[in-house]
Amino acid sequence: MAEEAIKLGGKRKSIFMDKVKKLLPEGGNLNLCLTCGACSSGCPATGLENMDPRKFLRMAALGMDEELTSTPWVWMCTMCYRCVYACPMQIDIPALVYEARASWPRETRPKGILGSCDMALRNQSGSAMGTPPDDFVFVVEDVLEEYRETQPAFKDMEAPIDKKGAHFFLNQNSREPVTEPDEMVPLWKILHTVGADWTYGSKGWAGENYCMFLADNDSWEKIVRTSINTAKELGCKVFLNTE
Ligand code: SF4
Ligand code: SF4
Known part of the structure; x- marks a missing residue:
């Protein structure tokens, strides 16, 4: 399919132009983008909605704010940062994508991501499934007991909480305790086998954070703070993010 030509409508006032400049190294010279396309070559979202990271950056540089803040492509970027690693100038395109997402009124953002973020704000688990702390504790204890009884090699295995x-x-990804509780066990076994001293928290145990993908800074921060504060209150030394 042939690419549509980018139409320029004369000089425009751009909020993105300023943001792009901050994202470029060494004083924000837009010419630092070599238009080499390395960013687009490994991007899983290249070609969707007739967009790719190089085109997105060039449109930002041209001040095409209206197009950038309305294209649904920004919700197809996985925030994987592959483009940043590939870019010879280390231009932070996902940060620009994030700004474009944040410009959408919250209620118009994709329902799946929005619903998962709102669910995570319902209780102190931070779980996109809405699983409350008590339910998580119950499932972990139940699964642990089953494995201790049925697998003698792991009769002393622990899955500590708090x-x-x-x-x-x-x-812990919060889908597993709800839909695939057995999937939690291989990691417990590894930790048991190496003698690691670890714990989950009953608060802030959920690893995913859809509020980040939603570009909702306040909610993103709230969820991260719940986890970090729990780890600090318990006196843990190392935060292991399994997501
Ligand atoms: S990889 Fe970097 S320098 Fe090359 S086109 Fe993409 S943003 Fe520009
Ligand atoms: S962060 Fe987004 S734009 Fe960059 S490679 Fe990943 S999906 Fe593509």
């Missing part, structure tokens, strides 16, 4: 002074604080 263990004071544990070295590692682990989080």
Whole structure:
């Protein structure tokens, strides 16, 4: 499919132009973008909505704010940062994508991401599934008991929750305790086998953070703070992000 030509409508006042400049190294010289396309070559969202990271950056540089803040492509970027690693000038395109997302009124952002973020704000788990702390504790204890009874090699295995002074604080993707509880066990087994001193927290145990993908800074921060504060209160030394 042939690419549509970018139409320029004369000189425009751009909020993105300023942001792009901040994202460029060494004083924000837009000419630092070599238009080499390395960013686009490995981007999983290249070609969707007739967009790619190089085109997105060039449109920002040309002041095409209206197009940038209305294209649904920004919600297809996975925030994987591949483009940044590939870019010879280390231009931070996902940060620009994030700004474009944040410009959408909250209620118009994609329903799936919005709903998962709102669910995570419902209780202190931070879980996109809305699982409350008590339910998480129940599932972990239940699964642990089953494995201790049925697998003698792991009869002493632990899956601690809120263990004071544990070295590692682990989080957990919240889909697993709800839909695939057995999927939590391989990691427990590894930690048991190597003798790691670890714990989950009953608060802030959920590892995913859809509020970040939603470009909702306040909610993103709230969820991260709940996790970090729990780890600090328990006196853990290392935060292990399993997501
Ligand atoms: S990889 Fe970097 S320098 Fe090359 S086109 Fe993309 S943003 Fe520009
Ligand atoms: S961060 Fe976004 S734009 Fe960059 S490579 Fe990943 S999906 Fe593409």
